[in-house]
Every structure is written in structure tokens, then in C-alpha cells.
Amino acid sequence: METNSTGAPASPSGLSGRKHTHQHHHHNALPSTSTLVIIIPIIITILLLAILLLIVMLRRLQSAKNNGSTKNNGILNNSNWKFISHRTININSSPDVKGGCLYGGSSGCLSQTKFRVVQVFTYKELEIATEKFSEANVLGNGEYGVVYRGVLSDGTMAAVKVFHREGKQGERAFRLEVDLLSRLHSPYLVDLLGYCADQHHRLLVFEFMPNNTLQHHLHPPNRQSLPLNWGSRLRIALDCARALEELHEHTVPSVIHRNFKCSNILLDQNFRAKISDFGLAKIGSDKINGLILTRVLGTTGYLAPEYAATGKLTTKSDVYSYGVVLLELLTGRVPVDTKRPPREDVLVSWALPRLTKREKVGEMVDPAIQGQYSKKDLIQVAAIAAMCVQTEPDYRPLMTDVVQSLIPLVNNLSSSAYASANSFGFNPTVSPRS
Ligand SMILES: Nc1ncnc2c1ncn2[C@@H]1O[C@H](COP(=O)(O)OP(=O)(O)OP(=O)(O)O)[C@@H](O)[C@H]1O
Numbered sequence: 045m046e047t048n049s050t051g052a053p054a055s056p057s058g059l060s061g062r063k064h065t066h067q068h069h070h071h072n073a074l075p076s077t078s079t080l081v082i083i084i085p086i087i088i089t090i091l092l093l094a095i096l097l098l099i100v101m102l103r104r105l106q107s108a109k110n111n112g113s114t115k116n117n118g119i120l121n122n123s124n125w126k127f128i129s130h131r132t133i134n135i136n137s138s139p140d141v142k143g144g145c146l147y148g149g150s151s152g153c154l155s156q157t158k159f160r161v162v163q164v165f166t167y168k169e170l171e172i173a174t175e176k177f178s179e180a181n182v183l184g185n186g187e188y189g190v191v192y193r194g195v196l197s198d199g200t201m202a203a204v205k206v207f208h209r210e211g212k213q214g215e216r217a218f219r220l221e222v223d224l225l226s227r228l229h230s231p232y233l234v235d236l237l238g239y240c241a242d243q244h245h246r247l248l249v250f251e252f253m254p255n256n257t258l259q260h261h262l263h264p265p266n267r268q269s270l271p272l273n274w275g276s277r278l279r280i281a282l283d284c285a286r287a288l289e290e291l292h293e294h295t296v297p298s299v300i301h302r303n304f305k306c307s308n309i310l311l312d313q314n315f316r317a318k319i320s321d322f323g324l325a326k327i328g329s330d331k332i333n334g335l336i337l338t339r340v341l342g343t344t345g346y347l348a349p350e351y352a353a354t355g356k357l358t359t360k361s362d363v364y365s366y367g368v369v370l371l372e373l374l375t376g377r378v379p380v381d382t383k384r385p386p387r388e389d390v391l392v393s394w395a396l397p398r399l400t401k402r403e404k405v406g407e408m409v410d411p412a413i414q415g416q417y418s419k420k421d422l423i424q425v426a427a428i429a430a431m432c433v434q435t436e437p438d439y440r441p442l443m444t445d446v447v448q449s450l451i452p453l454v455n456n457l458s459s460s461a462y463a464s465a466n467s468f469g470f471n472p473t474v475s476p477r478s
Contacts, residue, residue: 162226163238167245170194174204184257188214188323193252201252202237209244217323218246224299224322232287234310234320253318255311262306262372271412275457276315277373278425282450283317284309288366289443292359297328300357304365305346305379306372326357345379345391349435360437366446367432371395374425376410392433399430421453 173194174181183191189207196202207214218239225236235251255261258280261272272280284304291299301308301322308321324341340347340355348364350356368379371391379391388394398404405426406419428449434440 162222162236163249165238165240165247165249167240167242167247169197170204170240170247170249173197173202177206186321188217194249196237196249200237201254203250203252205248205250207246207248213323215246218248220325221248221322224325224327228291228295228299230287230290232283232290232318234318250320253310253320254313255315257307258309258311258317258369258373259306261311262376263378271376271410272315272373274413274416277413278421278450278454278457280309280311280315280317281370281373281425282447282454284319284366284369285443285446285450287317287319288362289447292362292443298359299328300326300359301362301365302326302357303342303346304362304369305343306369309369328359348437350437358437359443360440363432363440363443363446364437366443367429367440368392370425370429370432374410374429375408376412396430396433399426421456424449424453 171177173196174192177190177192181192181194183193183203185191186205188211189205192204192206194202194204207218218241221236222239225233229235234253236248237251238249240247240249261269288301288304291301299322301319302324303321304319308319309317310320311317340352342351342365346365346368348361351361351364368391371377372379375391375395377391377394381389381391383389395408398408402423405423409417409422428441428446431439431441432446
């Protein structure tokens with residue numbers, strides 16, 4: 045019997061060797077197939093996960109881009125406003141205050157932002173900008189500090205507010221202004237250019253408003269400035285209404301200014317108004333049905349009666365304060381004047397009965413603007429003011445309604461005979477904002 049090399053009997057067909065070979069192959073293929081069965085799904089899963097991750101990252105990138113123009117940290121949402129990415133600051137935690145500034149800032153460093161840069165300054169930089177905070181550069185004094193004129197290293201004029209060292213309220217105001225104004229940018233709000241939190245120093249750097257405050261023009265300390273004309277007053281009223289409209293109705297959650305008054309309305313080179321001083325503002329996130337219960341802060345004469353009496357704060361509290369400012373623009377009087385006889389000392393109480401009487405309304409107008417307006421326009425503005433200072437908050441209008449009522453009056457100004465016939469004093473050019 046013929047045997048093969050292994051000693052196994054040779055098949056008669058002579059195929060046994062091939063068969064063996066085939067069997068051998070088959071035996072080798074089995075483990076590799078089972079390996080593949082395990083490996084392939086793993087590879088596919090990894091690939092799918094990678095693709096998924098890529099998609100998620102791309103989506104995040106896309107939504108971050110969109111969020112930059114529409115909202116920030118889910119707090120503010122207004123297509124007209126520009127927001128920057130901005131961490132909530134924690135001034136007490138020293139690790140954040142590197143190199144003398146929040147956000148680990150060093151000289152001239154910038155916070156990370158795509159849309160708007162709020163600069164972080166060192167104390168030294170602002171000392172140089174204000175010529176060592178010289179007396180000659182003092183623009184004014186507020187409750188929380190002194191404001192200086194300054195020139196930044198790039199030549200920009202600025203107003204530098206130096207907070208007093210003492211007091212928790214000042215610290216709160218500083219934080220709130222940085223946190224809020226670095227996210228809110230609007231043509232109707234004074235722009236925050238930067239800040240400094242160098243050790244115990246707290247400074248805010250604002251855009252410089254060359255024409256001071258509305259307070260300064262309506263109630264000049266020694267009557268040295270020319271009175272604002274009717275047209276300027278109407279434009280200022282509209283700018284302010286738009287500012288509050290943005291805070292109340294185009295910001296989510298809404299912001300209540302809480303200290304709206306003539307000294308917080310600043311005027312630019314064209315006498316267009318922007319509002320400032322957000323140190324007492326309230327963000328509506330802690331609202332309960334649109335209402336915030338809070339400590340009464342603000343300025344006497346501008347406080348809504350329900351807020352003054354109970355601390356109930358809503359956007360309608362700002363509407364009341366706006367009404368008081370509108371009355372000041374109309375009458376030239378201050379909100380509370382202790383020098384006047386008892387029934388004339390409080391502006392709202394004196395004005396209300398006159399505002400809605402056609403024959404009386406002319407009598408209450410600031411003598412400095414007599415004859416510059418049409419009776420129709422005057423009655424309309426008086427009616428808006430009367431609604432804003434209603435005792436019952438629900439009867440007060442929304443700022444959107446005020447804006448819509450003032451727009452046609454301002455639009456008529458440029459064409460009206462009154463505007464050209466009364467161009468004495470200030471007749472500021474209408475800026476493109478109107
Ligand atoms: N951005 C600015 N540009 C020009 N001047 C300014 C600017 N900001 C403030 N001022 C001036 O500094 C003064 C003080 O301003 P500040 O905001 O500290 O206090 P206030 O609003 O007048 O008072 P309070 O803090 O009691 O509300 C203002 O009255 C104004 O004359």
C-alpha cells in the first residue's frame with residue numbers, strides 16, 4: 045500500500061493531500077472570520093461615534109456663532125443688540141484677579157470676545173489716562189464715586205468712574221455694571237469700554253459723552269447753559285423711551301433700570317441721549333409673575349408710588365420714572381422743589397390735573413420753549429406723560445407704546461415750520477439714529 049509522506053494511506057484519486065490542505069486552510073480561516081465579526085462592528089461603532097462627535101461639534105460651533113448675535117448665556121436676547129461672551133465675574137476669588145485685573149488680565153489685555161471687546165485695564169493705565177486723576181479732569185461726582193475725563197492709550201476719550209473704596213453697595217454696583225453692560229450694547233445705552241479691578245481699586249471706563257447730563261441742561265446749577273429747544277427735548281424723550289424699551293421688552297429676561305432720572309441721561313455731541321448708571325438695575329430672572337420684591341432704592345421724586353410704598357418692582361416702575369423725566373422736559377421743573385408752595389412742590393401732583401386739560405396744558409410748559417411746538421404735539425406729549433405717571437401701574441403704557449407715539453412727532457420735526465422757526469439755542473443735527 046502506497047503511503048504519503050505522513051504515513052497515511054494514499055487516496056486512490058491522489059486527492060487526499062489537497063483535501064488535507066483545504067482542510068488546513070479552512071481550519072486557519074475560522075478564527076480570523078470570528079475576529080473580523082468582532083472587530084468590524086467595533087470599527088463601525090467607533091467610526092459612527094466619531095462622525096456623531098464631529099456633527100455635534102459642528103452644530104455647537106454653528107450655534108455659538110448664532111448665539112453671539114442673538115443671546116448670551118441665555119440671559120439676553122435681542123437682535124438689535126450685540127453681546128460678547130463674558131464670564132460672570134467673581135471679584136472675591138483672588139485667583140481670577142491676576143496681574144491686577146479680572147479675567148487674569150494684564151496691561152491692555154482683552155477679554156475673549158467675538159462681537160464686542162470690553163477691555164481690562166490696569167490701575168496704572170487709567171492713572172496715566174486721567175493724568176493721575178487730576179482735579180482738572182473731574183467730570184462729576186456720584187453716589188458711588190468720582191468720574192474723570194481721560195484719554196486712553198489709543199487716543200480714545202473716555203469717562204473713568206472711580207468707585208469709593210468703602211461700602212458693599214458700591215461693590216455691588218460695580219459688579220452689576222460690568223456684568224450687565226459688557227453684554228448690553230445699544231445705541232441708546234452709554235457704552236462700557238472697559239474696567240479695572242486692580243486689588244482694592246474698582247474703576248469703570250465709559251464712552252465719553254461730551255454734552256454732560258440732561259440734568260445739567262434742564263436744571264443748570266447757575267443758569268449758564270442755553271435751554272434745550274422743543275425738538276431736542278422730543279428727540280431726547282424718544283431716545284430714552286427706546287433705551288427703556290430695549291431693556292424691558294427686547295431683553296430676556298428683562299432688565300429694570302431702577303434709577304432712571306435726568307442725571308443718568310447723558311448727551312452726545314449731537315445732543316442725542318443715552319442712558320447710564322446700571323448700578324441699581326434688576327435683572328428680571330428673579331421675577332415672580334413679572335414682579336420683584338426688593339429693597340426700595342432709587343431717587344426721591346422719580347420713584348413709582350407702589351415701589352416706594354411696598355418695594356414691588358416691575359418694569360412699570362421705570363415707566364413712572366420716565367413719565368417724571370418727560371414732565372421735566374415739558375415744564376423745566378425739578379421732580380421735588382421744596383422752594384415752591386405746598387401744592388406745587390411735587391411735580392407729578394402739580395402737573396397731573398393740568399396735563400389732560402386742553403386749556404391748561406399750555407400754562408405748564410417751560411417758558412423757555414414757549415411757541416416752539418404745535419398745540420397738537422404738546423397735547424400728545426402731555427397725554428403720554430399723564431399715562432406714564434398713573435398711580436395704578438397697570439394703567440401705565442409699555443415703553444413700546446411710548447416709542448410708537450413719539451416716533452411720528454419726531455419725524456414731523458424736520459418738516460415742521462416750528463423746527464426751522466425756532467432754531468435758537470441748540471438745534472442739534474438729527475443723527476442717523478432717529
Ligand atoms: N460717560 C460720561 N461722559 C461724560 N460725563 C460723564 C459720564 N458719566 C458720568 N459723567 C459725569 O459724571 C457725573 C457723575 O456721574 P455718576 O454716574 O457717577 O453719578 P450720577 O448719576 O450723577 O449720580 P448717582 O450716582 O447718585 O446716580 C455725571 O453727572 C456727569 O456729569
